[in-house]
Amino acid sequence: MRTIEDFNFKGKRALIRVDFNVPLDEHYRVTDTTRIDAALPTIRKILGDGGSVILMSHLGRPKEGPADKFSLWHVIPYLSKVLGRGILFAGDCIGEEAKKLAGGLQPGEVLLLENLRFYKQEEKGDRDFAATLASLGDVYVNDAFGTAHRAHASTSIIAGFFPENKMFGYLMAGELKNINRVLVDIQRPFTAVLGGAKVSGKIEVINNLLGKVDNLIIGGGMTFTFIKAMGGHIGRSLVEDDLLDVALKAMDEAKARGVSIALPEDIVAADAFDNDARQQVCDATTIPEEWLGLDIGPATRKTFAEVISRSSTILWNGPMGVFEMPAFEKGTRAVAEAIVAATGKGAFSLVGGGDSVAAINKYHLGDRFSYVSTGGGAMLEYIEGKELPGVKAITG
Numbered sequence: 001m002r003t004i005e006d007f008n009f010k011g012k013r014a015l016i017r018v019d020f021n022v023p024l025d026e027h028y029r030v031t032d033t034t035r036i037d038a039a040l041p042t043i044r045k046i047l048g049d050g051g052s053v054i055l056m057s058h059l060g061r062p063k064e065g066p067a068d069k070f071s072l073w074h075v076i077p078y079l080s081k082v083l084g085r086g087i088l089f090a091g092d093c094i095g096e097e098a099k100k101l102a103g104g105l106q107p108g109e110v111l112l113l114e115n116l117r118f119y120k121q122e123e124k125g126d127r128d129f130a131a132t133l134a135s136l137g138d139v140y141v142n143d144a145f146g147t148a149h150r151a152h153a154s155t156s157i158i159a160g161f162f163p164e165n166k167m168f169g170y171l172m173a174g175e176l177k178n179i180n181r182v183l184v185d186i187q188r189p190f191t192a193v194l195g196g197a198k199v200s201g202k203i204e205v206i207n208n209l210l211g212k213v214d215n216l217i218i219g220g221g222m223t224f225t226f227i228k229a230m231g232g233h234i235g236r237s238l239v240e241d242d243l244l245d246v247a248l249k250a251m252d253e254a255k256a257r258g259v260s261i262a263l264p265e266d267i268v269a270a271d272a273f274d275n276d277a278r279q280q281v282c283d284a285t286t287i288p289e290e291w292l293g294l295d296i297g298p299a300t301r302k303t304f305a306e307v308i309s310r311s312s313t314i315l316w317n318g319p320m321g322v323f324e325m326p327a328f329e330k331g332t333r334a335v336a337e338a339i340v341a342a343t344g345k346g347a348f349s350l351v352g353g354g355d356s357v358a359a360i361n362k363y364h365l366g367d368r369f370s371y372v373s374t375g376g377g378a379m380l381e382y383i384e385g386k387e388l389p390g391v392k393a394i395t396g
Contacts, residue, residue, distance in 0.1 A: 001176065001395065002167040004042060004141055009051030013105050015137025016042065016169060017154050019144035019374065020057035020075050028074040036079060038374050042143045042169035043083065052105040054137050056093060056154055058117040066118045076112065087112055094132040102136035122153050129153045134161035143169025146375035148390030159393035166394055171374065176391065178371040179382055182315045182350050188214055191311040193335060195220030195318030196355065199243045204384040210253050215307050217262045219296050219320035219331060226263055232285030235269065236292040262307055266297030268328060275325040295321030296331035305338035314339050317353040317380065332359050340368040352379040
């Protein structure tokens with residue numbers, strides 16, 4: 001794996017694919033700087049070597065071309081502040097302004113290109129678009145794990161124009177190293193905690209993990225597909241009826257492999273999808289007809305925490321309930337705190353996925369996990385065993 005650690009950037013213009021797809025408020029101010037902060041070590045290494053930096057990223061999902069609300073111009077105030085220098089900005093990622101600014105870059109300078117997705121060619125993986133981007137720099141660095149599962153022009157095609165000068169940034173290298181700790185270099189017992197709304201989004205992850213984990217904890221909305229498949233009554237809870245057989249097959253596979261599956265024993269149910277709804281704790285298999293499960297119950301929280309406490313490796317993706325509502329956040333918080341406690345005793349913990357990361361940030365626990373992945377979709381596809389285009393483009 002070639003990384004920027006092995007390269008001297010003195011006098012070089014480094015073209016870096018970063019993931020600055022950050023949330024903005026109504027005044028276009030960055031509300032979560034995690035992804036920008038994650039790219040800083042790579043940027044600082046290159047500048048410290050005496051190189052210059054050209055940053056390229058996407059922001060949001062613009063459908064009709066350029067739009068102010070999707071402009072990367074909005075990240076400049078924060079980026080300038082944390083880097084302690086002015087940031088040059090090209091209002092077009094492949095136009096004459098970009099070419100002129102890139103060509104005149106001096107060591108120590110930083111140029112940010114406008115949103116790549118203002119061009120349809122980016123997501124289509126257009127070779128000519130990639131070639132124009134490539135002409136701006138001397139070296140290509142991919143440090144955007146969050147888009148590594150996409151075969152876009154700036155993540156996979158562009159690397160072909162730098163056969164000798166393409167490499168991973170610190171973030172990408174760190175992501176791959178840490179994810180491999182739950183795929184290859186596993187310390188046992190290994191527990192995976194999977195939550196979220198739907199089985200359909202996690203079934204390939206489950207199937208691949210069954211050959212690796214000792215324990216599989218299942219929570220969140222996906223719970224109810226498993227419970228119904230086993231004959232339980234789930235009221236109006238979320239369910240994927242077309243995946244009942246798939247859920248049963250996964251449980252049979254787990255049993256055959258000696259994997260312990262922990263499903264909720266009790267559920268916090270509500271009579272409406274509302275923070276102020278009436279609620280009750282009931283057996284997970286006998287939820288009243290007009291009620292729906294929105295969180296795991298107290299007995300389940302205790303059981304899950306006990307399994308986690310006995311683990312040496314822990315992977316977490318997906319909340320245990322509708323944690324955005326204070327009334328139904330206890331399960332997600334309990335799991336987060338249990339993983340933090342196990343980490344404090346020496347376990348390796350990896351958390352990834354937008355909702356899971358949002359949860360640990362909500363509870364101010366992010367710095368107490370061993371590693372927090374910046375790429376939910378990319379992390380899941382890597383765990384599924386899929387080859388990521390952005391990774392293959394560098395490693396060959």
